[in-house]
Structure formats: structure tokens, C-alpha cells
Amino acid sequence: MGRQKAVIKARREARRLLRRDSRSHKQREEESVTSLVQMSGVESIGMARDSRDNSPIEARNAAQERYLKAIERKKLIFATGEAGCGKTFISAAKAAEALIHKDIERIIVTRPVLQADEDLGFLPGDIGEKFAPYFRPVYDILVRRLGASFMQYCLRPEIGKVEIAPFAYMRGRTFENAVVILDEAQNVTASQMKMFLTRLGENVTVIVNGDITQCDLPAGVFSGLEDALRRFSDDEMVSVIRFTKEDCVRSDLCQRALNAYA
Known part of the structure; x- marks a missing residue:
């Protein structure tokens, strides 16, 4: 026992x-x-208590009013003009609004990084870390309008509601059920612009922003944005918005600088 x-x-x-x-x-x-x-920096969505900027997206001048209406009604929008006119803010804020209201499934943001070649190899980190500084202007707006936790959730690869990719990664894609923002479009070539615009699928709104006066392409290389502005005009699907330095809303000092360099 x-x-x-x-x-x-x-x-x-x-x-x-x-x-x-x-x-x-x-x-x-x-x-x-x-x-x-x-x-x-990723939070559980059920635990998220971030403040989200829900203030109305309102136009501050006639050009912004045309821009807002174009984003709401057209499929392809070209916006060109001086810095500080609200091109990036309005496009990103409207994209966030569409995602929150489930009018689309995802937001895709792209921009040329290092002139036309996009040589990211010498920068440290993975592709996301290499590209992050260039995406920061749009990222800050999306965080403000979506909330930080939801933004981080959307950026997860398995979720993919917000995608950030260098312009070179657009080849071979088809964009559907999305708002696609091409920022700094003056720095893509005409052939690259054609490649990008032929990616468009169903239920897509494409916003092409840039300032042809600040083109960084090598001498003799024609800006794809300037080329597109000659090829497209307003119709039932396309809208072309041209901002001037008088449309600058960033600050009085920015307005002063634009006038000084006019």
C-alpha cells in the first residue's frame, strides 16, 4: 500500500x-x-480608442470646390498646381471617407520615389522602410482621418485595406474597388503614365496629383503629368483641375513664397 x-x-x-x-x-x-x-504599433481593433478626425471636408476656394465635386462624381481626376493648394490632403481625406463608408475595399497610394529610376537599393531596411519617408505626407492624413490603430490594421499585409507601394510596383496590376492616389505625378514619364492609367478596372477612382513646375525628371525627359494634361479634358468620366498660386491655403507665408518665385 x-x-x-x-x-x-x-x-x-x-x-x-x-x-x-x-x-x-x-x-x-x-x-x-x-x-x-x-x-x-498595432492595436487590437476591438481595443482601439483612437480619436478620429470626422470634421467635414470642405472647400476653401472655388478650385477646391471643383476638385471635391470631381472626386465624388468622376473616375479619373488630374489635379495640378502650386504647393499648398490642398491636393494631397483632399484626395487622402476623401479616400479615407470612402473606406470608412465601405464604398470601396481599399486605398492604394503610390508615388515616384527617386526621380524616374526609383533606385531604392542603397537605402536601409525593407521596401516599406525605404519608401516610408516619401509616403509620410499622405500617411499623416490617413492616420488623422482613419485613426492610428485602424490605420495600422489596414496596413497589415493580410488585411490590405491600405496599400503603399512605389510607382515601379504598379506594372501588371489591375485596380478594382479602390481609390488610387498617384502623388507627385510630375515625376513619372509619359510611358509610365500610360502604364499606370491602363491599370484601371471596375469601381475605381483614380486621383493623379502633381505640380508640373516642380518636375525632377532629367533634362529632356517629358513629364507624364504634363503629357496627360494635353491628352485629357473634362468629360463624363474625367476631370482636370488646375490650381493657381492664388489657391494656396497652407499659410500666408507659403502664399508669399509662391508669389516671390512666380
């Missing part, structure tokens, strides 16, 4: 140790997941 009791006691002790090890392992896993979430 003494030996049988010892065996039972040993079994109980073994089960107790297994339960303790299991709880400890589970706790370590949870801590690891928590650490990853904190490091990546």
Missing part, C-alpha cells in the same frame, strides 16, 4: 508540474505577442 500511495502522489505531482509549465508557457506566449504588438 505504501508503494501504491507513493505512485499516486508522484502522478499528482507530475500533473501539477505539467499544469504549471503549461500556464507558464501560455503566459510567455502572451507576453511575446504583446511585445510584438507594442513594437509594431
Whole structure:
């Protein structure tokens, strides 16, 4: 009997140790997941309590009014003009609004990075880290309008509701059920612009923003935005918006600088 009791006691002790090890392992896993979430800045969507800018997107001048109406009604919008006219802000804010209201499934933002060649190889980090500084102007607006946690959720590869990609990655794609924003479009070539505009599928709104006065393409290379502005005009699907320096709303100082360099 003494030996049988010892065996039972040993079994109980073994089960107790297994339960303790299991709880400890589970706790370590949870801590690891928590650490990853904190490091990546991603929050559980159910726990998100971010403030989201829900203020109305209102035009501050006649050109912005035309731009807003074009985004709401047309499929392809070209907007060109001086810095500070609200081209990037309005396009990103309207894209966020469409995503929140589930009018579209995703937002795609692209821009040429290093002139026409987009040579990212020498920059440190993966492609997202290389491209991040160039995407920052649009990113900040989307975070403001979507909320930081929801934005991080949308950026997850398995979710893909917000995609950020260098312009070179647009080849071979088809855009559907999305708002697609091409920013700094003056720095793509005419052939690249043709490639981009032939990617368009169903239920898509494409916004092409740029300033042809700030083209960084090599001498002798014609801007794809300037070429497109000569080829397209307003119709039932397309709208062309031309901002002037008088439409600058960034600040009085920005307006002063534009006038100084006019």
C-alpha cells in the first residue's frame, strides 16, 4: 500500500508540474505577442480608442470646390498646381471617407520615389522602410482621418485595406474597388503614365496629383503629368483641375513664397 500511495502522489505531482509549465508557457506566449504588438504599433481593433478626425471636408476656394465635386462624381481626376493648394490632403481625406463608408475595399497610394529610376537599393531596411519617408505626407492624413490603430490594421499585409507601394510596383496590376492616389505625378514619364492609367478596372477612382513646375525628371525627359494634361479634358468620366498660386491655403507665408518665385 505504501508503494501504491507513493505512485499516486508522484502522478499528482507530475500533473501539477505539467499544469504549471503549461500556464507558464501560455503566459510567455502572451507576453511575446504583446511585445510584438507594442513594437509594431498595432492595436487590437476591438481595443482601439483612437480619436478620429470626422470634421467635414470642405472647400476653401472655388478650385477646391471643383476638385471635391470631381472626386465624388468622376473616375479619373488630374489635379495640378502650386504647393499648398490642398491636393494631397483632399484626395487622402476623401479616400479615407470612402473606406470608412465601405464604398470601396481599399486605398492604394503610390508615388515616384527617386526621380524616374526609383533606385531604392542603397537605402536601409525593407521596401516599406525605404519608401516610408516619401509616403509620410499622405500617411499623416490617413492616420488623422482613419485613426492610428485602424490605420495600422489596414496596413497589415493580410488585411490590405491600405496599400503603399512605389510607382515601379504598379506594372501588371489591375485596380478594382479602390481609390488610387498617384502623388507627385510630375515625376513619372509619359510611358509610365500610360502604364499606370491602363491599370484601371471596375469601381475605381483614380486621383493623379502633381505640380508640373516642380518636375525632377532629367533634362529632356517629358513629364507624364504634363503629357496627360494635353491628352485629357473634362468629360463624363474625367476631370482636370488646375490650381493657381492664388489657391494656396497652407499659410500666408507659403502664399508669399509662391508669389516671390512666380
